[in-house]
Amino acid sequence: MTATTTGPLAAGSEHPGAGPDATGHFGRFGGRFMPEALIAPLDELESAWRDAMRDEGFTGELDRMSREYAGLPSLLYDATRLSAEAGARILLKREDLNHTGAHKIRNVLGQALLTKRMGKTRVIAETGAGQHGVATATACAYLDLACVIYMGEVDIERQALNVARMRMLGAEVVPVATGSRTLKDAINEALRDWVSTVDETHYMLGTAAGPHPFPAMVRDFTRGIGDEARAQVLALDGRLPAAVCACVGGGSNAIGMFTAFVPDGAVRLYGFEAGGDGIDTGRHAATITGGDVGVLHGARSYLLQDDDGQTVESHSISAGLDYPGVGPEHAWLAETGRATYRPVTDAAAMDAFALLCRTEGIIPAIESAHAVAGALEVARELGPEATIVVCLSGRGDKDIHTAAEWFHLVDASGEVTDEATAEPVHGDAGLGGNETAGAGVSGNASGDAE
Amino acid sequence: MSRTRDALVTARDRGGAALVGYLPAGFPTVDGSVAALRALVDAGVDVIEVGLPYSDPVMDGPTIQRATEHALAAGARTRDTLRVVEAVAATGVPVLVMSYWNPVERYGVAAFARDLVAAGGAGLITPDLVPEEAGEWLAASDEHGLDRVFLVAPSSTGARVASTAAACRGFVYATAVMGVTGAREATSTLAPELVARVRRASDLPVGVGLGVRDGEQAAEVAAYADAVIVGSAFVRRLLDAPDPAAGVEAVRALAGELADGVRHPAAAGAPS
Numbered sequence: 001m002t003a004t005t006t007g008p009l010a011a012g013s014e015h016p017g018a019g020p021d022a023t024g025h026f027g028r029f030g031g032r033f034m035p036e037a038l039i040a041p042l043d044e045l046e047s048a049w050r051d052a053m054r055d056e057g058f059t060g061e062l063d064r065m066s067r068e069y070a071g072l073p074s075l076l077y078d079a080t081r082l083s084a085e086a087g088a089r090i091l092l093k094r095e096d097l098n099h100t101g102a103h104k105i106r107n108v109l110g111q112a113l114l115t116k117r118m119g120k121t122r123v124i125a126e127t128g129a130g131q132h133g134v135a136t137a138t139a140c141a142y143l144d145l146a147c148v149i150y151m152g153e154v155d156i157e158r159q160a161l162n163v164a165r166m167r168m169l170g171a172e173v174v175p176v177a178t179g180s181r182t183l184k185d186a187i188n189e190a191l192r193d194w195v196s197t198v199d200e201t202h203y204m205l206g207t208a209a210g211p212h213p214f215p216a217m218v219r220d221f222t223r224g225i226g227d228e229a230r231a232q233v234l235a236l237d238g239r240l241p242a243a244v245c246a247c248v249g250g251g252s253n254a255i256g257m258f259t260a261f262v263p264d265g266a267v268r269l270y271g272f273e274a275g276g277d278g279i280d281t282g283r284h285a286a287t288i289t290g291g292d293v294g295v296l297h298g299a300r301s302y303l304l305q306d307d308d309g310q311t312v313e314s315h316s317i318s319a320g321l322d323y324p325g326v327g328p329e330h331a332w333l334a335e336t337g338r339a340t341y342r343p344v345t346d347a348a349a350m351d352a353f354a355l356l357c358r359t360e361g362i363i364p365a366i367e368s369a370h371a372v373a374g375a376l377e378v379a380r381e382l383g384p385e386a387t388i389v390v391c392l393s394g395r396g397d398k399d400i401h402t403a404a405e406w407f408h409l410v411d412a413s414g415e416v417t418d419e420a421t422a423e424p425v426h427g428d429a430g431l432g433g434n435e436t437a438g439a440g441v442s443g444n445a446s447g448d449a450e
Numbered sequence: 451m452s453r454t455r456d457a458l459v460t461a462r463d464r465g466g467a468a469l470v471g472y473l474p475a476g477f478p479t480v481d482g483s484v485a486a487l488r489a490l491v492d493a494g495v496d497v498i499e500v501g502l503p504y505s506d507p508v509m510d511g512p513t514i515q516r517a518t519e520h521a522l523a524a525g526a527r528t529r530d531t532l533r534v535v536e537a538v539a540a541t542g543v544p545v546l547v548m549s550y551w552n553p554v555e556r557y558g559v560a561a562f563a564r565d566l567v568a569a570g571g572a573g574l575i576t577p578d579l580v581p582e583e584a585g586e587w588l589a590a591s592d593e594h595g596l597d598r599v600f601l602v603a604p605s606s607t608g609a610r611v612a613s614t615a616a617a618c619r620g621f622v623y624a625t626a627v628m629g630v631t632g633a634r635e636a637t638s639t640l641a642p643e644l645v646a647r648v649r650r651a652s653d654l655p656v657g658v659g660l661g662v663r664d665g666e667q668a669a670e671v672a673a674y675a676d677a678v679i680v681g682s683a684f685v686r687r688l689l690d691a692p693d694p695a696a697g698v699e700a701v702r703a704l705a706g707e708l709a710d711g712v713r714h715p716a717a718a719g720a721p722s
Contacts, residue, residue, distance in 0.1 A: 032580065033551055033580075034580070037628055038605075039605075039606070040605040188506050191508040192511070192629075195509075195628060196627075295555060297506070298578075305556065309504075310504065310505040
């Protein structure tokens with residue numbers, strides 16, 4: 001077990017060649033597909049953000065908050081028992097240990113400090129599972145900003161505890177009853193609020209998606225994950241890892257992890273999307289693997305849509321990955337071949353969830369369990385000499401009920417059953433070395449997603 | 451050449467403004483939307499906007515959302531919108547489609563332009579497409595002689611008002627408020643200034659939308675704009691009607707009141 005730390009956080013640094021271009025495009029992806037009323041505010045946001053990142057007063061204050069409040073930099077942890085199961089060396093980037101239990105604190109602290117700098121007093125945000133809502137409410141409490149969270153009625157029902165957390169932190173939670181009443185509709189409603197209130201309100205988008213400059217701004221507030229991990233692995237090994245793995249919903253933790261490694265051509269980048277019941281069932285959230293190019297929520301990227309361009313609902317056991325779009329930079333990294341995106345089924349993710357619990361005493365977020373499941377497959381492909389860095393983007397406390405039901409530790413009414421322990425039930429990522437090669441990734445036994 | 455522009459100029463020349471009426475295709479049914487839109491034409495609406503229902507309409511308030519959600523749940527397809535355009539264009543008034551961008555891109559921009567022309571449509575209003583992202587549509591609309599109506603907003607800079615107006619054909623759509631569609635108690639105080647800014651940048655007629663709900667408000671907006679655009683107030687009449695036939699009569703009555711309003715503008719420059 002090893003933990004190393006790096007020097008100053010790199011939240012303000014830019015690496016050469018990082019997109020987007022001057023008009024907000026990553027290749028043919030990205031851009032601004034927004035009502036004209038929001039174009040000037042997006043220009044103002046971009047200008048304020050770029051100014052802030054050049055201002056050492058701003059980046060210094062963000063570094064201080066990140067260290068003293070959020071607990072950054074996060075550990076890079078040498079997961080030896082998991083590695084023994086995986087057949088390659090796995091290093092976990094412990095974003096689950098950050099304040100609020102996920103990487104999302106990085107983005108919200110950056111945007112909240114920027115909100116103050118812009119002289120705005122009110123923050124709005126969307127949330128699906130509630131994690132970004134909780135992080136936003138946290139940052140708003142910390143920096144004394146009014147906070148309104150839009151959340152679909154379906155998600156409010158599924159995530160009652162997170163609704164309570166947000167309210168405890170002083171946020172107003174507004175139920176969204178339109179459309180599918182989930183995350184995408186919460187984004188729509190937040191945008192409707194924003195267009196009416198933009199003079200005093202900042203829209204704290206929770207992922208590296210949406211219209212320019214959000215994908216680049218959220219990436220740069222989140223890229224400390226990879227900047228730290230790269231320095232930590234070099235300090236540990238004196239060389240770069242063979243591969244880096246992260247889960248991808250909208251894609252903020254993945255882009256935060258990838259960015260530092262993009263120029264390192266020998267480091268393989270893997271994004272693991274939510275394969276749900278399997279790509280061939282149609283019930284999934286694997287936007288790049290199973291979607292098409294289109295425009296949603298302000299950017300051109302991959303999305304799940306029908307023949308008429310209507311957005312199709314996504315499905316995943318992981319609420320944080322359950323989104324029918326994906327950030328445009330991921331679309332670009334996929335198209336250029338720099339990163340590889342593969343689906344991981346609910347079943348494979350939950351097997352990895354159990355494996356990590358039992359081998360390392362770490363209960364991961366189900367989102368992050370997708371990255372662990374994918375890393376197990378990458379480990380089989382790359383072999384025992386490989387070092388694989390995995391972004392453990394969040395902790396699993398929020399998912400205990402879902403996991404307990406999945407492993408039959410409680411029944412549908414929440415009553416405790418007489419099941420002894422949580423065992424991987426599908427044999428995809430076994431305890432005790434009984435893994436079945438290639439079976440962990442849906443519809444993709446060869447491990448070749450694209 | 452633009453029949454839409456001609457309709458707005460004609461209305462201005464007779465001392466008032468044109469009335470542009472919006473309803474979504476497929477609400478309450480495809481045929482029902484045709485009947486309601488034809489009633490608007492009968493009652494004096496000069497230009498028709500047919501809304502293409504979309505799953506993520508970020509510019510629309512709850513009234514239009516309810517109608518378009520209903521249309522989609524009932525199975526409305528892009529080709530149904532084109533069918534509605536064809537049925538309404540047969541009346542002779544210019545018919546524009548109002549669509550969020552993804553359905554058009556998914557249909558194929560060139561194919562959509564071709565089929566819109568074939569249906570007798572005059573052009574397309576794009577609430578979430580700005581000219582900078584519209585290269586393919588600029589080319590297709592040029593090729594087919596279609597109107598392309600982009601939006602300007604109170605937040606638009608002078609440079610953006612000029613560049614957006616320069617990309618428009620038919621008219622320039624001025625969104626009267628910072629907000630989404632929906633009837634409002636009072637007309638906008640921001641709209642007259644925005645219209646004046648467009649006029650300094652462009653010779654195109656200017657239509658004002660967002661919030662107008664009755665004849666009095668229409669007369670106020672007609673005092674400074676070339677067209678008054680009304681949507682949610684019509685949709686509200688359909689939503690509130692006990693049956694489709696009553697809905698058609700209710701939108702016909704409102705269209706008559708609004709048409710009277712735009713033809714008798716309030717004292718110029720004095721929106722109350």
